[in-house]
Amino acid sequence: xxxxxxxxxxxLLAGSAGTLAAGLAGSAVGIAGWSPRAWSAEPAKPxxxxxxxxxxxxxxxxxxxxxxxxxxxxxxxxSVITPAEQLFIRNNLPAPDASFVADRNGxxxxxxxxxxxxKLTVAELKTMGLExxxxxxxxxxxxxxxxxxxPSGTPWTVGAAGCVIWSGVPVRAVVEAxxxxxxxxxxxxxxxxEKLPEGVDPKGxxxxxxxxxxxxxxxxxxxxxNGEPIPLAHGGPLRLIVPGYTGVNNVKYIKRLAFTRxxxxxxxxxxxxxxxxxxxxxxxxxxxxxxxxxxxxxxxPNPDSGPVPAGGLQIHGVAxxxxxxxxxxxxxxxxxxxxxxxxxVGPDLGRYAWRQFVFPxxxxxxxxxxxxxxxxxEGNVQPENRLENDHGYINxxxxxxxxxxxxx
Amino acid sequence: xxxxxxxxxxxLLAGSAGTLAAGLAGSAVGIAGWSPRAWSAEPAKPxxxxxxxxxxxxxxxxxxxxxxxxxxxxxxxxSVITPAEQLFIRNNLPAPDASFVADRNGxxxxxxxxxxxxKLTVAELKTMGLExxxxxxxxxxxxxxxxxxxPSGTPWTVGAAGCVIWSGVPVRAVVEAxxxxxxxxxxxxxxxxEKLPEGVDPKGxxxxxxxxxxxxxxxxxxxxxNGEPIPLAHGGPLRLIVPGYTGVNNVKYIKRLAFTRxxxxxxxxxxxxxxxxxxxxxxxxxxxxxxxxxxxxxxxPNPDSGPVPAGGLQIHGVAxxxxxxxxxxxxxxxxxxxxxxxxxVGPDLGRYAWRQFVFPxxxxxxxxxxxxxxxxxEGNVQPENRLENDHGYINxxxxxxxxxxxxx
Numbered sequence: 054x055x056x057x058x059x060x061x062x063x064x065l066l067a068g069s070a071g072t073l074a075a076g077l078a079g080s081a082v083g084i085a086g087w088s089p090r091a092w093s094a095e096p097a098k099p100x101x102x103x104x105x106x107x108x109x110x111x112x113x114x115x116x117x118x119x120x121x122x123x124x125x126x127x128x129x130x131x132s133v134i135t136p137a138e139q140l141f142i143r144n145n146l147p148a149p150d151a152s153f154v155a156d157r158n159g160x161x162x163x164x165x166x167x168x169x170x171x172k173l174t175v176a177e178l179k180t181m182g183l184e185x186x187x188x189x190x191x192x193x194x195x196x197x198x199x200x201x202x203x204p205s206g207t208p209w210t211v212g213a214a215g216c217v218i219w220s221g222v223p224v225r226a227v228v229e230a231x232x233x234x235x236x237x238x239x240x241x242x243x244x245x246x247e248k249l250p251e252g253v254d255p256k257g258x259x260x261x262x263x264x265x266x267x268x269x270x271x272x273x274x275x276x277x278x279n280g281e282p283i284p285l286a287h288g289g290p291l292r293l294i295v296p297g298y299t300g301v302n303n304v305k306y307i308k309r310l311a312f313t314r315x316x317x318x319x320x321x322x323x324x325x326x327x328x329x330x331x332x333x334x335x336x337x338x339x340x341x342x343x344x345x346x347x348x349x350x351x352x353x354p355n356p357d358s359g360p361v362p363a364g365g366l367q368i369h370g371v372a373x374x375x376x377x378x379x380x381x382x383x384x385x386x387x388x389x390x391x392x393x394x395x396x397x398v399g400p401d402l403g404r405y406a407w408r409q410f411v412f413p414x415x416x417x418x419x420x421x422x423x424x425x426x427x428x429x430x431e432g433n434v435q436p437e438n439r440l441e442n443d444h445g446y447i448n449x450x451x452x453x454x455x456x457x458x459x460x461x
Numbered sequence: 462x463x464x465x466x467x468x469x470x471x472x473l474l475a476g477s478a479g480t481l482a483a484g485l486a487g488s489a490v491g492i493a494g495w496s497p498r499a500w501s502a503e504p505a506k507p508x509x510x511x512x513x514x515x516x517x518x519x520x521x522x523x524x525x526x527x528x529x530x531x532x533x534x535x536x537x538x539x540s541v542i543t544p545a546e547q548l549f550i551r552n553n554l555p556a557p558d559a560s561f562v563a564d565r566n567g568x569x570x571x572x573x574x575x576x577x578x579x580k581l582t583v584a585e586l587k588t589m590g591l592e593x594x595x596x597x598x599x600x601x602x603x604x605x606x607x608x609x610x611x612p613s614g615t616p617w618t619v620g621a622a623g624c625v626i627w628s629g630v631p632v633r634a635v636v637e638a639x640x641x642x643x644x645x646x647x648x649x650x651x652x653x654x655e656k657l658p659e660g661v662d663p664k665g666x667x668x669x670x671x672x673x674x675x676x677x678x679x680x681x682x683x684x685x686x687n688g689e690p691i692p693l694a695h696g697g698p699l700r701l702i703v704p705g706y707t708g709v710n711n712v713k714y715i716k717r718l719a720f721t722r723x724x725x726x727x728x729x730x731x732x733x734x735x736x737x738x739x740x741x742x743x744x745x746x747x748x749x750x751x752x753x754x755x756x757x758x759x760x761x762p763n764p765d766s767g768p769v770p771a772g773g774l775q776i777h778g779v780a781x782x783x784x785x786x787x788x789x790x791x792x793x794x795x796x797x798x799x800x801x802x803x804x805x806v807g808p809d810l811g812r813y814a815w816r817q818f819v820f821p822x823x824x825x826x827x828x829x830x831x832x833x834x835x836x837x838x839e840g841n842v843q844p845e846n847r848l849e850n851d852h853g854y855i856n857x858x859x860x861x862x863x864x865x866x867x868x869x
Contacts, residue, residue: 110689130688132593132626134542139688180773183819185540185807218808220539280538280547281518365588399593400626400810411591 105148106286110138117207120144124212126350127357131369131409133399134187135215137279140287143192143213143300145260145321146247148286153246153306157282157290162274166242166312168232175276175291182226184273186296187218187402189373193299193326193342196439196448202331204445211350211454216371216407219283219294221275224310228269238312241269243293243304261319262302262326264295264343266312271296271405274307296405297376299342299447301326316341328442335443345375347435348449349382349410349427351456360459363418368395373407374429381428384412388422388455389437395425404430416460424455513556514694518546525615528552532620534758535765539777539817541807542595543623545687548695551600551621551708553668553729554655556694561654561714565690565698570682574650574720576640583684583699590634592681594704595626595810597781601707601734601750604847604856610739612853619758619862624779624815627691627702629683632718636677646720649677651701651712669727670710670734672703672751674720679704679813682715704813705784707750707855709734724749736850743851753783755843756857757790757818757835759864768867771826776803781815782837789836792820796830796863797845803833812838824868832863 100116102109113128122142124135153160158176173181191214198208207213224241228234245260273294276283283289288305295302301321316322316337326342327335349372354361372382378401383392395410410425427435439450508524510517521536530550532543561568566584581589599622606616615621632649636642653668681702684691691697696713703710709729724730724745734750735743757780762769780790786809791800803818818833835843847858 130685130690131591131628132685132688134626134688136544136688180775182821183539183775183777183806185817187808218540218542220807277538277540280540280542280544282538367588367591369591398591399628400595400808400814402808402810406808409593413590 106142108138108284110136113139114141115212120147121207123207123209124215125357126211126352126355129212129352129371131352131399133216133402133406133409134279135217137217137281137284137287140190140215140217141192141213142286143207144286144305145301146245146258149247149306151285154282154285154289157276160290162291162307163309164227164231164311165309166235166238167228168235171231173227178222178227178274178291179276181230182222183220184223185218185220186271186273186294187216187406188294188296189214189216189345189375189405189407190300190303191345193301193446194444196450196453197445199448199450199453200439200441200445202441202445204443206444211352213300216373216402218279218402219273219275219292220277221273221291221294224269224272224274224293227274227310228312234266234269234312237314239266240264240313240316241266241272241295242311242313242317243302243307244309244311245304246306246308256318257320259319260301260304260321261317262304262322263313263316264298264302268295268298268302268343274310297344299326299345302343326444326446328440328446329444331441331443333443342446345373346447346449347374347377347379347427347429347433348372349379349425349435349451350454351384351423351425354423354456354458356456360461361416363416363460366414366416368412368414368423370410370425371407372397372410372425372427374404374427374431374433376404377429377431377433378404379408379427380430382408382410383426383428384410385424385426386414386416386421389424389452392426416458418460421458421460422455423458424451426451514550516546516692518544521547522549523620528555529615531615531617532623533765534619534760534763537620537760537779539760539807541624541810541814541817542687543625545689545692545695548598548623548625549600549621550694551615552694552713553709554653554666557655557714559693562690562693562697565684568698570699570715571717572635572639572719573717574643574646575636576643579639581635586630586635586682586699587684589638590630591628592631593626593628594679594681594702595624595814596702596704597622597624597753597783597813597815598708598711599753601709601854602852604858604861605853607856607858607861608847608849608853610849610853612851614852619760621708624781624810626687626810627681627683627700628685629681629699629702632677632680632682632701635682635718636720642674642677642720645722647674648672648721648724649674649680649703650719650721650725651710651715652717652719653712654714654716664726665728667727668709668712668729669725670712670730671721671724672706672710676703676706676710676751682718705752707734707753710751734852734854736848736854737852739849739851741851750854753781754855754857755782755785755787755835755837755841756780757787757833757843757859758862759792759831759833762831762864762866764864768869769824771824771868774822774824776820776822776831778818778833779815780805780818780833780835782812782835782839782841784812785837785839785841786812787816787835788838790816790818791834791836792818793832793834794822794824794829797832797860800834826868829866829868830863831866832859834859
């Protein structure tokens, strides 16, 4: 933390790098989730969208800070795909300036840890293959706001997630073209291209993440999101996409893709994004936040929708299984005492995407606690309780995500 | 036509209703495709986006008129779904003012030709069912620009089409709730809610379309497009969605859904949107433009992409079968002399959506004529030649859609 605090102080004193300073201030926690910060369910008063995401739909979003912006539960539609204007933002460093996307095809990626390492431009990558994957993008800390111990970090409820379509070249196609993975490599390590301030240990700030080699199988080097060039705010011109893994593993503005024997020594990997017991500082002995777990939640009704009249109601929400497809979803109207199967609707965009579910009911006046519970094709059942952990990661408790409804 | 010309003149003279006048001027053809108009491949100079679609991405679009706006071939991404900001516009009447979407849930629809006809608000429709469908939305005249006889109407090339996700209540759920379709009804007739000017025969202007009753099966009354409330420009607050049918049958701002014994007498149905021989004014004896036919085109390379260097190239495009799923796509590099099968990639969003196809090649310097040809699950093959017709509808000729490529 001292590095960060000192960095901020220096920059503020120097009166320069205002954007960086502001960004760091906003995402102090973000620079890998260690800094203590006052926990709050929602910002005291609505903040405006920062300039770099001024194109987003302010009505649909909760601005926690310049680098942490959440989709409102009430804004999630029923059309499977989350539009870019509504998609959450969570940057570990301040977003780079627009020069990053001035020449998208000219952006360079160094590929290392393969038989024939080399640099490739996006233009070259575009000649090497093309694939498209629909995927849930979810921050590791989505659902943190439900942890009663008020972990440091943004108190997201459900909106640090979206389902998006990415296009790019399969990592395996690039690796094949470069002679295959070098011997003995066990991890795929991506490095973000953010410019780091001088005079600090880059390991303390760099967004560099390692995932197990097997994650390469369906990974993409993507230049397109939802049919458009990836916006800078979401990692354009080039982003590493690791379907089924939490957001931080999908490295933005990727400048280096390395196959490595060991996990990176970067702080964000070594001690950040790990599951440690409450009160225990995380270290490399604690499990990394990698694959997502089975999860669902109801989007309608939601805390903002207020009482509804008695009669018909289409309860709906989303369900996903991380690396596994969702098999079924159950809904409870009585806080988990009894469950009934919901209907999966709409197009199935593949195992990494979420499914919409609908549960039609006729309700008499009264109060209801509506919960949903997803089961994946491997038989994993969304649990009642969260896995307690210091930083409030990977919360998939159905109880935490339940909503109260008053029928008038 | 006289009605329209007189109307415009009156309005211009009165110095009021400027928006309506401008809209009609732009879409004179549009008011069901009858008015003669100078044909041109592209507007002489780029026109700005009209105010009602100022939120769209101007870079991706060709503005033909205030009510006819085309997606550039070079702007189509590879992510299956066409974002709203890039989606084409083709309105048969000027877009209504924003009051139409001021109270989305309060919008009223009259349902007629059922056992128990009644009016329903969008709020009520939302309690009756929820389904989502991904669908190619394509103007009947997409590809008109390739007809050598220069039909009246907008000279679209490929960009009066997109693949979008709609959510709403299935028409069959509404019909069931109202006791079923009344006896003897053979058509489903939707009426647009546009306010028509006084003093003209409404039948001459109203956007009212009939489709065969069987189209009801997968039809939706939709309030959401690509995860957001349907923009006014695309028919919000409520649009009739008839998957597999050309754009005009998907009635915007729908205010009346009627099951009828006969087709509507509205001009747009009676003499508009029919396939008549060149030079022959269409009449009810000519076939209506309803179901779309099997079609594909290459999006990259495209006329704007210029020469490419020798070496690897990922040719890609889209393919769809109207009411049938696409089974396979073939690509030719020699203007149709030889064909090879392309690879379908990305999520399959169902029979009404388009599929992305990719054809990886290594090309030596030279010139190539690149064509694609789709085959649907029923064995229908995209034809070499267009069906010649007076108004230039439903062009699915693979030859017309081929692109020239220079490899340097």
